[in-house]
Amino acid sequence: MPRPGRNTYSDQKPPYSYISLTAMAIQSCPEKMLPLSEIYKFIMDRFPYYKENTQRWQNSLRHNLSFNDCFIKIPRRPDQPGKGSFWALHPSCGDMFENGSFLRRRKRFKVMMMMAQEHLAQSKQSDAAHYLQQQAKLRILAATSTHMPQMSDYNVGMSQSSTFKHPFAIENIMAREYKVPVSLAFSSMQSMSASYPVHNQLTTAWPHMYNTMVDSVSPISMGGDYGTYGMQLKSLCHGGQTLPAIPVPIKPTPTPLGLSAGLSSHIPSFLSNSPQSLSPTSPRTDTSSPSSPLPSL
DNA sequence: TCTTGTTTAAGAGGAA
């Protein structure tokens, strides 16, 4: 396949799945979220192949956005003009691909809803009732909140994200594919997936919602260990999405603790490859801009 | 009317 960045994609399909392309587009902007039209624009600007048959691939792309849990929809503020919502990457989706191939993921990213339901089924009924009550509360909050994200809000406190390179940043994806040994590349991705800055965006954009949701979600038995990884769950609490989400392997990987131990046993296990030193609160030394979408080859 | 978003379905191809 031709290398990106050399104007060789004019008539060939780029070696990236729609998920990758969408993720690149989202990551290319400082706010880490884009409306659908901007995602279209990004892809067409960078890959002339997609200037044709727009209905076809745009339909596919929309399908991917809706179907894949790795993309989260962020509603506009009521006073914010424009059509459609913003789309962002799920904070825990950085570890989806393998072997340097962005055509095919190693596993499908899936929100942990089923696991939570299973957990609830094993819990006392009163616990389940309480949980559902909390969920209803959160949905109402999400639906009625007037403090919805705004681009300007996201710019505030984005200093960290301006220095952070998500694994889906286009320069990471493209540079990695042709420069970095696969093993290094993906250990890097796994590390970086722990420090995705959505947490900061959300706390900035939805401070009251954020706090309320985290408080409300806490009854789902987050264990004491969870404090270490607090960022991960908090970052998930927006847009009514209140359950922890992880890349769930299709074939379950053996875990030291069973599901019956509760969700608290899973959070640390799937984050075990996320060194605390890379937490979003840690200063990062990489100061290159993630907003430059062109590959640096 | 057009865009956006959701859902379902089918087929191709890769991996185990």
Add this chain to the structure above:
DNA sequence: TTCCTCTTAAACAAGA
């Protein structure tokens, strides 16, 4: 062979 991911198509609803 089976399971899974990805792509494509299509229908439909809601909103600007």
